[in-house]
Amino acid sequence: MVRKKRDTSAKRESILDAAIDAFIEFGFEKTSMDLIAERANSSKRTVYNHFSNKELLIEEAFNRFLRGAFESKNIEYDPGKSIEEQLSDFADTKMTLTEDSRQLGLMRVTLCAFITHPQMAERAVLFSDSQEDGLVKWLKEATLDGRLKVDNPELAAESFWSLFAGTFFWPPIIRGPVEREKGEEFKAEFIQLFLARYGSE
Amino acid sequence: MVRKKRDTSAKRESILDAAIDAFIEFGFEKTSMDLIAERANSSKRTVYNHFSNKELLIEEAFNRFLRGAFESKNIEYDPGKSIEEQLSDFADTKMTLTEDSRQLGLMRVTLCAFITHPQMAERAVLFSDSQEDGLVKWLKEATLDGRLKVDNPELAAESFWSLFAGTFFWPPIIRGPVEREKGEEFKAEFIQLFLARYGSE
DNA sequence: TACTTTAAATTACACTGGTTAGTGTAAGAT
DNA sequence: ATCTTACACTAACCAGTGTAATTTAAAGTA
Known part of the structure; x- marks a missing residue:
């Protein structure tokens, strides 16, 4: 018996891409499998050959969201840079996630799927808990280095995320991207606020 | 010509209640008008007599959400109470919104509708902007009274809301209510954090 | 108070027109 | 031999309408 297998990943990708775009544009419920097939320049039968039902498509979209959301590099403690600069750079990195309209759309779709x-x-939640240790670790190292005074790094990390997300995550999800000027102003303010409590001087 | 008009508000209410419950349970798209009628102990025709299409039902649900979300009393400056106590009481008041599972469900539905x-x-957003002046006003009064040092009350209010919502609003929307112990711990922490920057001593 | 009248509100139910998830198949492409 | 396509098809669901019969309660009557 000779087995012949072909690489069908390109087709699969184009279907998934089309599905995600359609979900972003119309939402999961209102996107039909016929539309996905049409946008992927494929036949509906091929869509079903790759994803045997619609649920599997949203699952895959979700997995892609997770990958995208957490692949951006985490914060790492650098004794050579000021605390403000490190926090600011970190915020900038995470901000890019909601500046890209496709990523933002995918987050919206995913959020509705969560609900x-x-x-x-x-x-x-499990995934993000396992990832968000990065900031906790950073806070511990900065404290050991005498640059911060943090008793409870988990609590401090949660505060930081709240401050960040309250301007740079949730509002963009609901109303769209933050204007750059307002963003910079708020970023400076919330870092000041954070350091007023956790800074060492 | 004598006009007879009857009070049909009870029926209307029971339909809207049933609709909201169903939206919470199944989501807007997956809730059929037949189901709403059945749950309201009414006929589909009566549902349509009160709400001539499905959109109007989600609109009404949304209006009810707005009313519920903002009818809880706003913060008012009281020179006789400590700043910590006033902020803590305010947070407690707003917290009740996400402790009631129906209100929480309605928020989820509404959030998806927003998206x-x-x-x-x-x-x-317009509505909430007009309401959230309460905290800004409070911050100004507390500053005038020498109990806080707030240069930019709008920014400070946004920080406060971010800290609050990052624990007491968004997580419950996604994963369910916050455990009371953890909630108290975080509330104390974020008020400390807020006062570290904006407190007058 | 009790009763009748009457228009408004409600119900049951059938029906339309449209949409959609998912399948089967045979022919064609790589 | 495997993947893909075109296309026809099913079975279900659903928003919204039309209508005639029935129930309800406000207003008029005795």
Whole structure:
């Protein structure tokens, strides 16, 4: 028996891409499999050959969201840079996620999926908990180095994320990107606020 | 000509209640008008007599959400109470919104509606902007009274909301209510954080 | 108070027109 | 031999309408 297998990943990708675009534009429920096929320049049958039902498509979109959301580099402590600069750079890095309109759209779709499929949200929470240790570690190192005074790094990290997300994550999800000027102003302010409590001087 | 008009508000309410419950349980798209009628112990025709299409139901649900979200009393400056106590009480008041599971469900539905119908989100943003002046006013009064040092009350208010929502609004929307112990711990922490920058001593 | 009248509100139910997830198949492409 | 396509098809669901019958309660009557 000779097995012949062909590489069909390109087709699969184009279907998934088309599906994500359509989900972003119309939402999951209102996107039909026929539309996805049409946009992927494919036949509906091929769509079903790759993803045997519609749920699998949103699952894959979700996985891609997770990958994108956390692949951006995490914060690493650098004794040679000021605390303000390190926090500011970190915020800038994370900000890019909601500046790209496709990524933003994918987040919106995913957020709705979380709300209607709580089991997806659980997976995301587990994943993000495992990832967000980066900031906690940074806070500990900065404290050991005498540059910060943080008793409870987990709590401090949560405060930082709240301050960040309250301007740079949730508002863009709902109303669209933040204007750069206002963004810079708020970033400076919340870093000041953070350091007023956790700074060492 | 004698006009007879009957009070049909009870029926209307029961339909809207049933609709909201169903939206919470199944989401807007997946809730059929037949189901709403059944749950309201009414006929589909009566549903349509009160709400001539499905959109009007989500609109009304949204209006009810707005009313619920902002009817809870706003913060008012009281020179006789400590700053910590006033902020803590304010946070407690706002917290009750996400402790009630129906209100939480309604918020989820509304959030999804915002994401898929941006024009609804606009109305909500306008409404909330007009309401959230309460905290700004409080910050100004506390500053005039020498109890706080706030240069930019709008920015400070935004920081406060970010800190609050980062624990007491968004996480409950996604994963469910916050455990009381953790909530108290974080509330104390974020008030400390806020006062480290804006407190007058 | 009790009763009748009457228009408004509600119901049951059938029906239309449209959409959509998913399947089967045979022919064609790589 | 495997992947892909075109296309026809099913079975279900659903928003919204039309209508005639039935129930309800406000207003008029005794």
